Amino acid sequence: MSDPVATSAAGGAQPTQGPPRPFFASRWVMVPEHVRDLGPDHGLPAGFRAAGVACGIKPSGNPDLGLIVCDCEKPVSAARFAATGAPAAPLLLSRERCELSALRVVLANSGCANAATGKRGMEDAAKTQGAAAIAVGAEPREVILGSTGPIGSYLPVERMLGGIRNAAERLDQAGDSCFQQAIQTTDALEKRACLQVELDAGVVELTAQCKGAGMISPRFATMLCYIQTDAQMASETADLLLGVCVKRSFDRCSVDGQLSTNDTAVLMCSGISGVKIEPESEDERLFGEALDALLRQLAIYMVVDGEGAGRIARVHAQGPDPDTVELAARAVANSPLVKAALHGGDPNWGRIVQAVGGALPTAEPLALDVFIDGVQVCSAGASTDVPRQELAGLLARPEVEFLVRLPGEGAETEVFFSDLSHEYVSINADYTT
Amino acid sequence: MSDPVATSAAGGAQPTQGPPRPFFASRWVMVPEHVRDLGPDHGLPAGFRAAGVACGIKPSGNPDLGLIVCDCEKPVSAARFAATGAPAAPLLLSRERCELSALRVVLANSGCANAATGKRGMEDAAKTQGAAAIAVGAEPREVILGSTGPIGSYLPVERMLGGIRNAAERLDQAGDSCFQQAIQTTDALEKRACLQVELDAGVVELTAQCKGAGMISPRFATMLCYIQTDAQMASETADLLLGVCVKRSFDRCSVDGQLSTNDTAVLMCSGISGVKIEPESEDERLFGEALDALLRQLAIYMVVDGEGAGRIARVHAQGPDPDTVELAARAVANSPLVKAALHGGDPNWGRIVQAVGGALPTAEPLALDVFIDGVQVCSAGASTDVPRQELAGLLARPEVEFLVRLPGEGAETEVFFSDLSHEYVSINADYTT
Numbered sequence: 079m080s081d082p083v084a085t086s087a088a089g090g091a092q093p094t095q096g097p098p099r100p101f102f103a104s105r106w107v108m109v110p111e112h113v114r115d116l117g118p119d120h121g122l123p124a125g126f127r128a129a130g131v132a133c134g135i136k137p138s139g140n141p142d143l144g145l146i147v148c149d150c151e152k153p154v155s156a157a158r159f160a161a162t163g164a165p166a167a168p169l170l171l172s173r174e175r176c177e178l179s180a181l182r183v184v185l186a187n188s189g190c191a192n193a194a195t196g197k198r199g200m201e202d203a204a205k206t207q208g209a210a211a212i213a214v215g216a217e218p219r220e221v222i223l224g225s226t227g228p229i230g231s232y233l234p235v236e237r238m239l240g241g242i243r244n245a246a247e248r249l250d251q252a253g254d255s256c257f258q259q260a261i262q263t264t265d266a267l268e269k270r271a272c273l274q275v276e277l278d279a280g281v282v283e284l285t286a287q288c289k290g291a292g293m294i295s296p297r298f299a300t301m302l303c304y305i306q307t308d309a310q311m312a313s314e315t316a317d318l319l320l321g322v323c324v325k326r327s328f329d330r331c332s333v334d335g336q337l338s339t340n341d342t343a344v345l346m347c348s349g350i351s352g353v354k355i356e357p358e359s360e361d362e363r364l365f366g367e368a369l370d371a372l373l374r375q376l377a378i379y380m381v382v383d384g385e386g387a388g389r390i391a392r393v394h395a396q397g398p399d400p401d402t403v404e405l406a407a408r409a410v411a412n413s414p415l416v417k418a419a420l421h422g423g424d425p426n427w428g429r430i431v432q433a434v435g436g437a438l439p440t441a442e443p444l445a446l447d448v449f450i451d452g453v454q455v456c457s458a459g460a461s462t463d464v465p466r467q468e469l470a471g472l473l474a475r476p477e478v479e480f481l482v483r484l485p486g487e488g489a490e491t492e493v494f495f496s497d498l499s500h501e502y503v504s505i506n507a508d509y510t511t
Numbered sequence: 512m513s514d515p516v517a518t519s520a521a522g523g524a525q526p527t528q529g530p531p532r533p534f535f536a537s538r539w540v541m542v543p544e545h546v547r548d549l550g551p552d553h554g555l556p557a558g559f560r561a562a563g564v565a566c567g568i569k570p571s572g573n574p575d576l577g578l579i580v581c582d583c584e585k586p587v588s589a590a591r592f593a594a595t596g597a598p599a600a601p602l603l604l605s606r607e608r609c610e611l612s613a614l615r616v617v618l619a620n621s622g623c624a625n626a627a628t629g630k631r632g633m634e635d636a637a638k639t640q641g642a643a644a645i646a647v648g649a650e651p652r653e654v655i656l657g658s659t660g661p662i663g664s665y666l667p668v669e670r671m672l673g674g675i676r677n678a679a680e681r682l683d684q685a686g687d688s689c690f691q692q693a694i695q696t697t698d699a700l701e702k703r704a705c706l707q708v709e710l711d712a713g714v715v716e717l718t719a720q721c722k723g724a725g726m727i728s729p730r731f732a733t734m735l736c737y738i739q740t741d742a743q744m745a746s747e748t749a750d751l752l753l754g755v756c757v758k759r760s761f762d763r764c765s766v767d768g769q770l771s772t773n774d775t776a777v778l779m780c781s782g783i784s785g786v787k788i789e790p791e792s793e794d795e796r797l798f799g800e801a802l803d804a805l806l807r808q809l810a811i812y813m814v815v816d817g818e819g820a821g822r823i824a825r826v827h828a829q830g831p832d833p834d835t836v837e838l839a840a841r842a843v844a845n846s847p848l849v850k851a852a853l854h855g856g857d858p859n860w861g862r863i864v865q866a867v868g869g870a871l872p873t874a875e876p877l878a879l880d881v882f883i884d885g886v887q888v889c890s891a892g893a894s895t896d897v898p899r900q901e902l903a904g905l906l907a908r909p910e911v912e913f914l915v916r917l918p919g920e921g922a923e924t925e926v927f928f929s930d931l932s933h934e935y936v937s938i939n940a941d942y943t944t
Binding site: 161162163164165170191193194195196197198199228229230231232334336337338339413414415418419421422424426427428429431432433434435436437438439440443444446455456457458459460461463498499500502503504505506507 | 594595596597598603624626627628629630631632661662663664665767769770771772846847848851852854855857859860861862864865866867868869870871872873876877879888889890891892893894896931932933935936937938939940
């Protein structure tokens with residue numbers, strides 16, 4: 079197996095390396111037997127075409143505008159958005175004016191997030207939505223928008239209108255790679271997959287294009303993920319499956335703990351395979367497992383590709399209730415001290431204790447257990463005095479596992495996170511200027 | 512005036528530069544007219560002696576154990592501790608077994624935090640407390656403990672007992688500088704002051720020794736602050752004044768948003784001046800103003816001296832209620848993206864909008880106003896399109912001011928924070944190994 083972490087050790091500032099091969103590479107993703115990786119060049123499922131073009135949003139002249147169109151009669155879809163008080167215009171417009179259960183078109187751009195742009199940003203977004211609808215023969219409410227790039231600048235609408243016409247002429251079932259290029263900026267890894275899923279009712283395809291390097295990173299400004307399948311299902315099923323799988327993937331990762339203004343995930347179903355997924359059926363479970371593996375691996379690639387990331391970790395928290403384990407896991411994953419130690423391969427687990435203690439100011443000291451890849455370093459709040467040399471080897475791995483056990487039982491959670499490196503600082507210290 | 516920020520630009524990894532001169536230097540501290548800086552070599556107020564020695568806790572052989580003793584008959588004191596679920600043994604022992612309103616002795620060490628050390632850590636702490644009590648002729652309950660250093664290792668108790676005897680022999684009214692040396696590790700600035708305060712009832716002195724580079728930084732592991740005065744007051748007055756002033760100073764700063772296991776602040780009053788501060792008197796207000804200015808300036812020096820810090824900022828949040836402005840201000844101050852932009856002198860205010868939005872996931876978009884040093888960059892959530900060149904100059908200053916105005920009125924707060932630099936990563940990536 080290739081090593082997804084080592085190959086991206088140079089971090090987000092490197093040129094795109096293409097999609098990782100094979101797609102499934104993390105020890106934290108269980109790949110179901112009924113799922114097969116078709117390779118990145120397989121193209122989209124039946125009923126989908128995509129394109130990506132350069133229209134001059136990015137000063138570099140790189141691709142910056144992408145379209146996906148579903149050609150079936152009655153497309154079915156579902157979407158999820160960032161829960162932020164500062165939503166970008168494309169997110170707001172999509173949430174308020176789109177028919178999210180019957181989306182036909184994705185219009186996405188990089189190079190400008192169209193966030194913190196107020197009324198003018200909404201008008202700009204509406205113009206591009208209308209133009210995309212006309213260009214592909216759809217209704218505006220069928221066109222979902224996604225934008226990514228710096229926050230606080232306005233869209234170059236005229237250039238985008240030209241780009242939309244251009245992209246509409248280039249739509250192709252093998253256009254997923256071009257689309258991906260157009261939505262990413264400096265992602266080092268192409269986070270993209272084409273899978274085959276064997277269900278009892280027949281074989282379907284499942285593809286996804288994803289960009290981003292964490293919850294937020296204004297260098298790319300946000301996470302966008304577009305998922306397509308030729309399976310047939312009711313919109314309630316699509317919504318349920320997307321909701322559950324997003325919670326177990328994109329909701330569980332953090333590069334810098336920063337929530338985006340633009341995060342959007344969209345599942346679109348053409349139904350053209352004729353393979354129908356009934357609610358609460360075995361096939362629903364099988365398709366859900368495939369979607370789960372797909373999104374978890376994509377989420378982990380986002381962390382692997384986190385700005386400047388050289389090493390990633392999973393914190394697994396166990397304890398008395400969901401709120402407590404969530405606070406503990408997030409505190410560890412977002413601690414710059416834990417992340418810097420991870421970067422240095424330093425088994426400084428005291429920072430895990432400190433981070434959990436800071437997040438849970440209990441009256442009595444917490445009787446915490448901490449394990450690094452199965453080796454117990456802290457028992458009921460006290461050091462087990464394992465020599466640091468013994469631990470250093472565990473931290474040298476590309477995927478490090480921390481278990482934090484709080485007193486009490488009944489709840490557990492996990493968060494995937496990246497380290498804090500010099501490159502993160504370099505990337506983020508002078509981005510807009 | 513000297514520039515405290517510029518002089519510490521090289522950050523926490525530099526050798527100590529001595530105390531900044533003059534002490535009061537930040538634009539965010541109002542220095543009352545009745546307060547005079549006596550200079551760092553003035554020594555402690557009447558009734559106090561201190562010492563600092565090297566006893567071998569630190570492998571470097573640098574000073575690592577300090578004592579302060581109050582020689583009056585009935586000392587009065589107050590203390591505040593970190594609110595953490597993972598309190599260090601010295602914090603726990605002090606909180607549970609000390610007579611916090613009548614402390615006579617401070618025993619503090621650097622080089623080991625005695626945190627995450629369980630029962631053995633408590634026994635070790637108790638041994639050193641008992642030894643200090645015997646060495647200076649006090650009761651154990653009169654000895655408050657403070658430790659700072661890496662989390663998860665045990666105190667070298669035998670060496671410390673020798674150090675305590677040695678320090679007790681060297682106690683001196685001019686020992687505050689040696690004490691300070693013994694509690695700091697790689698603080699670049701000596702955070703220390705000797706002030707004179709003119710009250711209606713007479714003149715008193717007020718001194719402090721402080722160490723740390725933020726809420727937590729296991730390189731120094733914690734903030735410790737010891738304050739002495741020869742003013743006379745009831746313990747309730749001492750407690751009230753310390754509580755209010757800590758809330759306006761140490762509680763309002765962040766280097767990395769990480770709460771320590773060991774934070775401790777102690778005010779001790781010898782009363783030897785004979786100048787009595789009555790509750791709710793004008794002199795209580797005047798003394799409170801002096802203590803406030805002292806602790807705010809010390810807190811700002813902690814941020815200036817934040818690990819790797821080159822530039823600091825204040826975020827001033829205004830809005831409808833205390834919880835909302837607190838969430839907004841903390842989100843900005845703890846955002847690695849905002850901090851990295853501050854480091855780069857990059858006016859990327861979109862990250863402020865993103866951070867506030869992430870912290871306040873409201874149903875409707877927040878109509879945020881954002882100002883950088885008086886220049887409005889965001890109005891009701893939308894960019895004012897001020898050219899970036901105009902803003903860059905504002906970010907080049909050593910102390911940058913951000914105002915975040917949320918809809919609604921009635922509450923405001925502030926947080927002081929440092930930037931995120933390469934040096935922070937270097938310092939924290941390989942600390943223990």
